[in-house]
Structures are given as structure tokens and as C-alpha cells.
Amino acid sequence: MNYILSRNDIPKVLEMWSKTHQVFAPQKYSNFSAFLPYEGKAEQLCLEYPHNTRYPPKALFLPQSEELLSYTKDGQASEPALDAKPKLIFGIHACDTRAMTLLDTVFDAKDYQDPFWKARRESTAIITLGCDEPCSTCFCTTVEGGPFNRQGADIIMTDIGESFHLEALTPKGENLCKDLPYASAAEDRKVSNVQEKATSDMPKAFDTEGLKTALDANFDSSYWEEVQRSCLGCGVCTFLCPTCFCFDIADEAARSKRYRNWDTCMFSVYSREASGHNPRPSRKERTRQRLMHKYSYWVDQIGKIGCTGCGRCVRYCPVGLDIRAMLREAGKLPVEVIHA
Secondary structure, three states: OEEEEEHHHHHHHHHHHOOOOEEEEEEEEOOEEEEEEOOOOHHHEOOOOOOOOOOOHHHHOOOOEEEEEEEOOOOOEEOOOOOOOOEEEEEEOHHHHHHHHHHHHHHEOOOOEOHHHHHHHHOEEEEEEOOOOOOOOOOHHHHOOOOOOOOOOOEEEEEOOOEEEEEEOOHHHHHHHOOOOEOOHHHHHHHHHHHHHHHHOOOOOOOOOOHHHHHHHOOOOOHHHHHOOOOOOOOHHHHOOOOOOOEEEEEEOOOOEEEEEEOOOOOHHHHOOOOOOOOOOOHHHHHHHHHHHHHHHHHHHHOOOOOOOOOHHHHHOOOOOOHHHHHHHHOOOOOOOOOO
């Protein structure tokens, strides 16, 4: 079913949802926006954030630093209790919602389930805010997504001026919308026009057809040496990526606790082995790993590109490296055709 949420009613509705959920919403934080717990301050809401929040909302499911267990000197160990209150993420963009479904293939796979990730995912409702005016750094339609992609959402929300149009996609979404007025046929038609225009206006960033083949065939190409020259190895592209999931596990003996912390394949120490050998000794190999993982290895594993086109790595790279340009050039690399 489709519903209408007036802009003026947003604080009242969020307050109502806060009685049963811990609500997170995009809010002003320093000079950018971030998903923070909603505490009734409607003036802090930042729903018109065109460039995505700086930090991806995956942090609500995979925290930057997370306690896995505590232990005693006599060998007793215990896991921390998870917050049992259901959560609701309000106003997450479609690229970040879709990123959660890609990360599910890592943390909630058939042969391995991360209990922390799984518990948070199952207890969270997601209200996606579609992008009626995608920003210039976004390229979701190029990588199998779209500004109004429904994958992973309980509700898809569209800005139609004085109100938001809400389409409930799951029973969880229907339950949240049960007290809202129904959308009219005219409002449904307006939504269709907004969504179609936003999708059709997005240019194709690069050609994905044959891209994996070109990357695989040029693993040892000099292209990687050329493309990494400007890279600082700072890891911003991966730390702000909604689908990167590298982490490190460390025991902090002074506190008798074990933690999981975000890590990145762009750091030299990430792949360094105990012997001191490093199979990715320079930025050339690490840059190659980043692109190959997203556009080749992930395709091998689940049949999907591991990038949602959110544009954060383009927007926040301190030296202006653009993954779209990198992939356009990679797609032109020669591929040797071997005839049987």
C-alpha cells in the first residue's frame, strides 16, 4: 500500500515510532550529515542531503569498533549483550540500503552467520529515501542499482513537495505506516514521474559489459602502476565505502576484552604476514585489489558487482582519484582471444 507523510508531521511520526524503535535519521553534524539517534530535535534533520552522509550507515550494523567478548584470567569468556530494542533507519538512500543486502552475503551467508550482524539486521526496519535529484558523483544505475531501488527496503519514500509518498514493501513497513493516510491516485502518478525522471537522467559512468574480463586478463598490466601514482594510500575510499567489510580483531589485555575494528586493504599492514612477507607490498597491488574485489572477485562469488555507486570514494578522495575514470580506462585494456 501507498501512504502520505506530510513534512509538518515528520517530527510527530518520528516521535511515535520512537516509542517502539530506536530511530536513526540523517542529521547535521559538524560540516556534514550523519545518521544519529533521533532525540526529538526536528531542526537537526537533514533529509535533503544530496551527497549521502559522509559515513555509511553500515556502521549501525558493523560498528567501527565493536566488543566481541570479555574474558578473565581463569579462562572464562562472555559476549556482550546486544541492545534488544528494535531500530529504525529513516531516510537512508537507496545505494546504502542495497549495500546492506550485499553485506548480507558476507555476514549472513549459508555457511557463516555473524551473530552480531544478523541480530541487528533482523531487528531493524529501513525506510529508504529515494534520490529525486542524484548528485554528480553518483553512478548507481551503472552498477545494477538505481535512485529508487527497492532492494532491502521496508518502505521506499519519495519527495513530492509538501509531503513524502511512502510505499510499504514488507509487513514491517505496513505496520509502520498503519496510522498514516493513504496516497491518492494522483499522488501515485506524480511519484512514478519523479522516479522515472531521476533514473533516466543519470548518465552511464562506464561500461560494465566485458569489464570483469578485461580486469582478469590484465592482472599483471602496467595499468596498475599508472593508476596508483596519485594514490596516498590513506584508505578514505574504503572506510567510507558502504560495502567494504575488512576488519581486524585485537585483544586488549589491559581491559581483558576482544575487539573487532574496521580495517582496509589499502593499508600495507593489512596483508603483511607474520613472517614479514607482504603479497601486496606497494600501492599498485593494493589499488588493484580494491578494484578487482569490487568488479571481479565479488562477481565470482555472488554474481553481483560489489559497488553500489554511492560516489563517496569520488567525492572524498583527497587527491581527486575517480573510480569511474579508472574503470573506463580498465575496460579499454586489451583482452587476448584464444581460439580452440
